[in-house]
Amino acid sequence: MTATADALRDLHTLHQRAKAIRDRLQSGPKTLAVRNAALAARNTDLEKVRKTLQDAQLAVKKNEHAVQAAQSKIDDLKVKLNLVKKNDEYKVLQNQIAHDKTAMGKYEDEVLQGFEVVEQKKAELAKAEAEVKAFADEVAALKKTIDDQAVAQKTQLTELETGIVTAEDSIPADQREQYRRVVRQLGADALAPVEAGACLGCYTAVTTQMLNELINRDTLTFCKSCGRLLYMADGEAESSRGGSEKPKARSRAKS
Numbered sequence: 001m002t003a004t005a006d007a008l009r010d011l012h013t014l015h016q017r018a019k020a021i022r023d024r025l026q027s028g029p030k031t032l033a034v035r036n037a038a039l040a041a042r043n044t045d046l047e048k049v050r051k052t053l054q055d056a057q058l059a060v061k062k063n064e065h066a067v068q069a070a071q072s073k074i075d076d077l078k079v080k081l082n083l084v085k086k087n088d089e090y091k092v093l094q095n096q097i098a099h100d101k102t103a104m105g106k107y108e109d110e111v112l113q114g115f116e117v118v119e120q121k122k123a124e125l126a127k128a129e130a131e132v133k134a135f136a137d138e139v140a141a142l143k144k145t146i147d148d149q150a151v152a153q154k155t156q157l158t159e160l161e162t163g164i165v166t167a168e169d170s171i172p173a174d175q176r177e178q179y180r181r182v183v184r185q186l187g188a189d190a191l192a193p194v195e196a197g198a199c200l201g202c203y204t205a206v207t208t209q210m211l212n213e214l215i216n217r218d219t220l221t222f223c224k225s226c227g228r229l230l231y232m233a234d235g236e237a238e239s240s241r242g243g244s245e246k247p248k249a250r251s252r253a254k255s
Helices: 005-083 087-170 173-190 208-216 236-254
Strands: 191-195 229-232
Touching (some): 005 191, 005 229, 191 236, 208 229
Parallel strands (some): 191 229
């Protein structure tokens, strides 16, 4: 007698549970990588905001230096103004002082506007820094959760893999290599139930001979279409037997 449908069903379940845990172990780091990439992008944007603030502060300093330079020039011109004796030179110096005062006034206006821009950029930077910190905290918490879950998941996976090895003892030795070859190809989908006369792995109808093999369990049966190791779904063996007996009952009724 070969492996029962229940034994193969349990083996299939173990494979599926192991695959689900492997998928979670892989998806966790992938999710974390996406979040870290998003965090890196936010840090890049944060640096741009910081650079904008630095540029605004530099512009204010340049205008402040321009105001100081203009004021020094005006002071020098005023000294010269007190020393000149010719009326024409006096008027030229007055005009130059007036021109420099106008230029200095523009620089002073730009300094005031620059201060407003700096304050605005400081507020933007503070907001951006707070948002990035909050997001970084979320990523750190996610990493801890994934790491903590991975420990338990690896333990569960080890237990399931041990269970699979034990359950594989039900596979006859002469067919074990064929089974393992299918497992290498299809992984957790190496087994499939048969329901309503079809393999639920590829939805191809099984032959009458294969159905009898599955019912009688004289040998392992592999799907001729997809290669999966087949087993009868719950209740299918009884319904299949019942289905095969119904035509005989009708023929006796006719006779």
